[in-house]
Amino acid sequence: MEWEGPMAETSKTKRAVASVTDQEALDFHARGRPGKLEITPTKPMATQRDLSLAYSPGVAAPVKAIAEDPSRAYDYTSRGNMVAVISNGTAILGLGNLGALASKPVMEGKSVLFKRFADVDSIDLEVDTENVEEFINCVRYLGPSFGGINLEDIKAPDCFIIEQRLRELMDIPVFHDDQHGTAIIAAAGLMNALTLTGRDFKTTKLVCNGAGAAAIACIELIKAMGFNPENVILCDTKGVIYQGREDGMNQWKSAHAVKTDRRSLKEALDGADVFFGLSAKGALTSEMVQSMAPQPIIFAMANPDPEITPEEVARIRDDAIVATGRSDYPNQVNNVLGFPYIFRGALDVRATTINDAMKIAAAEALANLAKEDVPDDVAAAYQGNRPRFGSQYIIPVPFDPRLISAIPVAVAQAAMETGVARRPLLDLDAYARELKARRDPIASTLQNIYARVRRHPKRVVFAEGEEEQMMRAAVSYANQQLGTAILVGREDRMRETAARAGIDLDRPGIALLNARISKRNDAYTDYLYARIQRKGYLFRDAQRLINNDRNHFAACMVALGDADAMVTGLTRNYSTALEDVRRCIDPKPGHRIIGASLALCRGRTVLVADTAVHDMPSAEELADIAEEAAGLARKLGYEPRVAMLAYSTFGNPSGERSERVREAVKILDKRRVDFEYDGEMAADVALNPKIMEQYPFCRLSGPGNVLVMPAFHSAAISTKMLQELGGSTVIGPLLVGLDKSVQIVSMGAKDSDIVNMAALAAYNAGV
Ligand SMILES: NC(=O)C1=CN([C@@H]2O[C@H](COP(=O)(O)OP(=O)(O)OC[C@H]3O[C@@H](n4cnc5c(N)ncnc54)[C@H](OP(=O)(O)O)[C@@H]3O)[C@@H](O)[C@H]2O)C=CC1
Ligand SMILES: CC(=O)C(=O)O
Ligand SMILES: [Mg+2]
Structure with a gap:
């Protein structure tokens, strides 16, 4: 078995993550701003001057420059980083011809994947015609708007004509993803599966079920890579x-027709080495799998449901290498591994096309990556496991952070070598480094946190269990196999709200707990009374707090070990919720409670502290905050560089208010802490390496990634401004330093924020 860690204990076919329900998927798409995309400007549009520059009269200057030299469009417009995802919905995944409008969720999805994985801006265009000429005419004139065209889910054989014609008509890459994206990934997986089973391209016998867009492109690519055409049988x-068949044929199928007396898929598969499924759910039967050669290679790639499931294959034989198009099984052969990165490379060299050399380079880069050791920072993408090249790991997962630097470089290099690059890149190492910087670090951090919790599931109590968002978050927590979600509230109320909101609470991993009638109330009351009796509270006050106040009840559950962690805060302000919790739980010995917020902006993550607890910290408290925040940064996988912020930098301008910060730095010196810190400094010095260079004595080795604010107001104001004006995602404040794990969400938080906080609370409870 190739997986280290807990994956090794699971069966080959175990799904890596839980699937989602239809209702969850509908809610996900409907909530907030419907759909998955929005457009945001990249330039300020605030003043009259901004408008004069962005629009009339200023815009005339770039217009004239582009008219004179079209290549300047790459300098003055978004064209160079913009790809259109275009479909008419005639072959939506494996769901068939459901029309242009119904394809929009998939196309929006492809557009966001472009952004998420390769920082390519993308917009979906659904073209409402099944007429090939009309479609071509609609798209052919769109070239000026985009750096590339990604055609998607257009049925065969129309897609072949459309792509071919558009490639001839347009001078930017036109790439039908279902054909070539799929072919590249399938070829990469196949190369590795052949290596593992000791086969070669020349003698291996392959049967491909499906003779549409994806299938034809897959077999064309593997033949171009050396597969013997006589060993490939295509079925529909x-x-x-x-050869000689007339029924249901077209020229693309005919090109791959073979001389054989086999007539059915069943007959074709008898003794075959490889099955490629690009057809429909359930097309491959157990009997057929049984008849294949030893160590068969089965790529059941139909979406969303494969031709056969890995479980079904495992019931019949244990020597198969199985891949599907889905993310919830090992070996996902899906074009998502390719299209974002292939376009990234093509755009960066302003390629006129994506040719075979670029496709093969992408396939080889992908195949090679699976053979490399998985470094620590990559293991998170693999649910915290460290996969080793083998039957369960023939291809990297889409979240593998190495893809962004491996594939575009290979594609760009092939484009340059084959003369289709309009802007060659001279230093490919520097290009690879630039690509790495496009990675979104928080996503892998959260991914890591979720993976770790999944391996060590935790009981998290959701104190405000009657609230709809809390219920949704609890269901999502349970569905993602993070542990048990305990909802505290009156059961009848919870069920009423759940029924109204269409939430199913009767599922594994959800527990409903009525605080009033819990058998543990006496124990909680005694515990709480012992803590607050000398603070002006009577026994009956403690009793009331436990019976009526869910924060006290939930915090006592965690304090007495009936739950591992707690989330609250949806209906009460932060400080009130914290006071409730503090009545029940102490700080960890030797620690100070602080709040720290993770702010993610333009691919950069900083931790800002203290965003929740200390109003005007003393120098000593600032030093403590720096220590707690640095500890949290390490826990989240960052090597802390703590910038102690003020309005002044290293004494200029001098002022009393910065004195505390300077003093805090001296205290950290005395404490001989084991992380980088310096200050006082202004935020621009901390974040901008160029400005930091003006202070060569500064002890930070790079821009600060932990920003300790001089006071609560500056922390709160700056993080909220980052969120509202800077478009940052802010997670937190995360509560640090409590002896038990509690997280307080902000009032009115969305369920997705609550799940993140619940996962962080679970993570903090020790995984
Ligand atoms: N994993 C991945 O990355 C990708 C997976 N796919 C999947 O591949 C499948 C096909 O997509 P695509 O090529 O775009 O669609 P097309 O409509 O272009 O082609 C579908 C092909 O499948 C054949 N087919 C359908 N049902 C069966 C069946 N039960 N047995 C045999 N052949 C069948 C059709 O046969 P006929 O010609 O006789 O009508 C046709 O040749 C879909 O399930 C899709 O989700 C596609 C792209 C990427
Ligand atoms: C993955 C994909 O593009 C498809 O199934 O159509
Ligand atoms: Mg598709």
């Missing part, structure tokens, strides 16, 4: 595509 709904 009418069975084997043999």
Whole structure:
């Protein structure tokens, strides 16, 4: 078995993550701003001057420059980083022809994947016609708007004509992802599967079920890579595509027709080494799998449901290498591994096309990556495991952070070597480094946190269990196999709200707990009374707090070990919720409670502290905050560089208010802490390496990633401004330093924020 860690204990076919329900998917798409995309400007549009520059009269200057030299469009417009995802919805995944409008969720999805994985801006365009000429005419004139065209989910054979014609008509890459994206990934997986089973391209016998867009492109690519055409049999709904067949044929199928007396998929598969499924759910039967050669390679790539599930294959034989198009099984052969990165490379060299050399380079880069050791920072993408090249790991996962630097470089290099690059890149190492910087670090951090919790599931109590968002978050927590979500509230109320909101609470991993009638109330009351009796509270006050106040009840559950962690805060302000919790739980010995917020902006993550607890910290408290925040940064996988912020930098301008910060730095010196810190400094010095260079004595080795604010007001104001004006995602404040794990969400938080906080609380409870 190739997986280290807990994956090794699971069966080959175990799904890596839980699937989602239809209702969750509908809610996900509907909530907030419907859909998955929005457009935001990249330039300020605030003043009259901004408008004069962005629009009339200023805009005339770039217009004239582009008219004179079209290549200047790459300098003055978004064209160079913009890809259109275009479909008419005639072959939406494996769901069939459901029309242009119904394809929009998939196309929006592809657009966001472009952004998420490769920082390519993308917009979906659904073209409402099944007429090939109309479609071509609609798209052919869009070239000036985009750096590339990604065609998607257009049925065969129309897609072949459309792509071919558009490639001839347009001078930017036109790439039908279902054809070539799929072919590249399947070829990469196949190369590795052949290596693992000791086969070669020349003698291996492959049967491909499906003779549409994806299938034809897959077999064309593997033949271009050396597969013997006589060893490849193509099947469609009418069975084997043999020479002389007339029914249901077209020129693309005919090109791959073979001389054979086999007529059905069943007959074709007898003794075959490889099955490629690019057809429909359930097309491959157990009997067929049984008849394949030893160590068969089965790529059941139909989406969303494969031709056969890995579980079904495992019931029949244990020597198969199985891949599917889905993310919830090992070996996901899906074009998502390719299209973002292939376009990234093509755009960066302003390629005129994506040619075979670029496709093969991408396939080889992908295949090679799976053979490399998985470094620590990559293991998170693999649910915290460290996969080793083998039958369960023939291809990297889409979240593998190495893809962004490996594939575009290979594609760009091939484009340059084959003369289709309009802007060659001279230093590919520097390009690889630039690509790495496009990675979104918080996503892998959260991914890591979720993976670790999944391996060590935790019981998290959701104190405000009657609230709809809390219920949704609890369901999502349970569904993602993070542990048990305990909802505290009156059961009848919870069920009423759940029924109204269409939330199913009767599922594994959800527990409903009525505080009033809990058997543990006496124990909680005694515990709480012992803590607050000398603070002006009577026994009956403690009793009331436990029976009526869910924060006290939930915090006592965690304090007495009936739950591992707690989330609250949806209906009460932060400080009130914290006071409730503090009545029940102390700080960890030797620690100070602080709040720290993770702010993610333009691919950069900083931790800002203290965003929740200390109003005007003393120098000593600032030093403590720096220590707690540095500890949290390490826990989240960052090597802390703590910048002690003020309005002044190293004494200039001098002022009393910065004195505390300077003093805090001296205290940290005395404490001989084991992380980088310096200050006082202004925020621009901390964050901008160029400005920091003006202070060569500064002890930070790079821009600060932990920003200790001089006071609560500056912390709160700056993080909220980052969020509202800077478009940052802010997670937190995360509560640090408590002896038990509690997180307080902000009032009115969305369920997705609550799940993140619940996962962080679970993570903090020790995983
Ligand atoms: N994993 C991945 O990355 C990708 C997976 N796919 C999947 O591949 C499948 C096909 O997509 P695409 O090529 O775009 O679609 P097309 O409509 O272009 O082609 C579909 C092909 O599948 C054949 N087919 C359908 N049902 C069966 C069946 N039961 N037995 C045999 N052949 C069948 C059709 O046969 P006929 O010609 O006789 O009509 C046709 O040749 C879909 O499930 C899709 O989700 C596609 C792209 C990427
Ligand atoms: C993955 C994909 O593009 C498809 O199934 O159509
Ligand atoms: Mg598709």
